[in-house]
């Protein structure tokens with residue numbers, strides 16, 4: 001008798017080799033379909049399972065701002081998936097107002113941004129949230145509101161603009177090519193160190209000394225920006241290799257410089273106190289933070305050397321790069337729009353004549369054949385007519401600077417963390433833990449924000465029928481951010497830029513070096529990748 005072999009009952013059929021492949025295929029297919037279904041309403045670059053849009057983003061990294069312009073022109077809000085997270089980019093003022101003001105508390109810098117930038121910015125104002133941010137904002141706001149600081153700034157900005165003019169005068173005589181961006185960076189670094197920290201560092205002296213701090217600072221800035229799209233940066237940091245190894249070295253150099261500034265300032269304060277000369281204790285921003293730490297007055301741990309280091313570096317990034325970058329793009333715009341440069345020169349010449357009349361001074365004679373001495377005397381005389389109030393009369397200059405910032409905002413994109421799930425006014429859902437970024441570079445180029453000529457450099461758009469400056473909503477013109485974290489240095493930046501540009505555009509003409517490529521570099525600031533090489537000639 002043949003024994004019957006009972007087969008145990010099973011709900012599944014045993015999988016043969018072929019069945020296994022079919023099953024895997026079906027699982028993958030359904031996963032892809034679910035992924036596609038979940039993205040059906042998403043606007044932006046194509047997203048692949050796991051890697052999201054990383055490949056497209058990496059391929060476009062060098063031109064990322066323009067890559068975003070393309071998508072934001074079509075969609076106003078764009079979502080870019082990355083491994084384990086997604087970035088939402090916004091260009092519609094209604095959404096921007098929601099993020100920067102209406103629901104401000106839901107959009108802090110956030111831990112992702114902080115973890116990327118910590119090595120450079122530490123706990124400084126740009127990288128802080130909550131109480132730490134509020135405390136620094138209060139102290140710094142107090143400084144920026146002071147008339148003393150404003151008057152002192154005007155003197156410093158004038159002095160350094162004249163130094164720059166001296167360097168350009170020599171370059172024009174020698175027919176030398178200059179890198180204008182580099183010169184602007186030197187001028188703004190010297191200025192912020194003097195105004196912000198009370199120290200003279202002299203990078204704009206006529207021999208243009210080697211500036212290892214600035215080089216290390218730029219390298220660090222480029223590398224931390226790269227972290228946003230480099231999924232391997234933590235591994236590199238752990239292994240001390242590649243960009244992260246370079247970052248470590250750069251930060252070491254940056255810190256050496258910064259701590260030396262702090263030591264110098266502290267020593268000066270001690271010396272001033274010992275000699276009983278209270279008036280020598282200057283009220284620059286760094287001194288305010290040092291005092292705060294000493295008194296322990298609600299300082300929240302802001303006075304130790306590491307916090308002071310963070311204060312200094314945050315103000316360097318705020319005050320040096322932004323202003324120098326804007327001055328560089330302005331100069332490029334003036335060179336590529338001769339009609340604008342000429343109109344500006346006419347405004348400056350008329351202003352010079354009027355101010356001289358007001359002050360009852362005779363202008364130093366200075367024609368095309370003037371020697372160096374008369375030229376320098378005339379430039380210095382013109383500079384002496386410039387101050388906070390008189391610069392306010394230069395409406396066309398103000399419009400040219402603002403128009404430059406519309407198209408070339410120094411901070412081209414500015415990401416925020418998301419604390420809780422939210423829905424933006426246009427219906428876009430954003431998830432806690434992700435990031436939402438408003439994009440000033442794109443916003444300035446959108447026809448839905450500025451009309452059909454959005455991409456054209458046209459300063460006149462900022463001037464109304466009565467010839468006065470016409471403001472725009474800060475949620476549409478976002479170069480200085482908006483809401484509770486709006487830039488604290490806006491007025492100071494305009495003061496410095498207008499002081500320098502009034503002098504340079506009145507007395508010089510610029511010509512781009514033939515074949516010099518002008519394009520931005522990917523970092524937190526919109527600086528020019530190859531500098532701005534040009535020839536300069538006197539215009540009297």
Ligand code: HEM
Pocket residue numbers: 125126137140192315318319320322323326405409410411414478479480481484485486487488489490492493
């Ligand atoms: C053209 C020049 C400038 C532009 C376009 C500009 C733009 C900006 C932007 C977009 C932010 C927001 C950044 C963020 O969210 O992290 C900001 C913040 C800030 N800016 Fe400026 N800035 C300029 C010049 C300056 C100058 C000269 C100073 C000071 C010396 C300054 C001080 C600050 C400070 C302290 C903050 C932080 C505000 C906060 O988080 O509460 N800025 N600026």
